[in-house]
Amino acid sequence: EAGVTQSPTHLIKTRGQQATLRCSPISGHTSVYWYQQALGLGLQFLLWYDEGEERNRGNFPPRFSGRQFPNYSSELNVNALELEDSALYLCASSLVVGGNTEAFFGQGTRLTVV
């Protein structure tokens, strides 16, 4: 069974541009999460989507946005890129059963802003 897949694996953008990152969850999983892993800042929660709705959002500016499609795949959009947006962006998927968020992660998209 395929795991969580993310594309692209690497992305280089110029400051001020927009980036779009994509995630396909494990088949049957309805929840998708996005995390940012920046050097020195650890893993920071960005967004949680479930059944097409945004359920929770981390402490990030509105230029970080996303959506979940009817097939449960998801996009993360980052507008007006800044140098400090350079990071590994990780997507995870899960079924939420009785409070257990057993999340499985993809390999990540390495975003570099120059």
Next chain:
Amino acid sequence: GEDVEQSLFLSVREGDSSVINCTYTDSSSTYLYWYKQEPGAGLQLLTYIFSNMDMKQDQRLTVLLNKKDKHLSLRIADTQTGDSAIYFCAENAFYNQGGKLIFGQGTELSVKP
């Protein structure tokens, strides 16, 4: 508040046991998780424990939970060089936080032959 703390580095010899420690602050946490991250890779879910348990064993991995002290540990028996990686603990206080996982800073495990 939400805070998960881990020591940053651990070095062991091949064949020894490794113990990675973690403390958390959210007393409403229901599930606690251990993840492994190898260089340049995503996070691999190793195991999890429900807050009403105090121990869980899965092959070479043993998780101990002291809910009173909000302390979680991961013991890796017979540590191998392939276990060298960064290990993250994470908590999920689902009924306060939804699906959000709060991660520690990660412990870098170095296994020397």
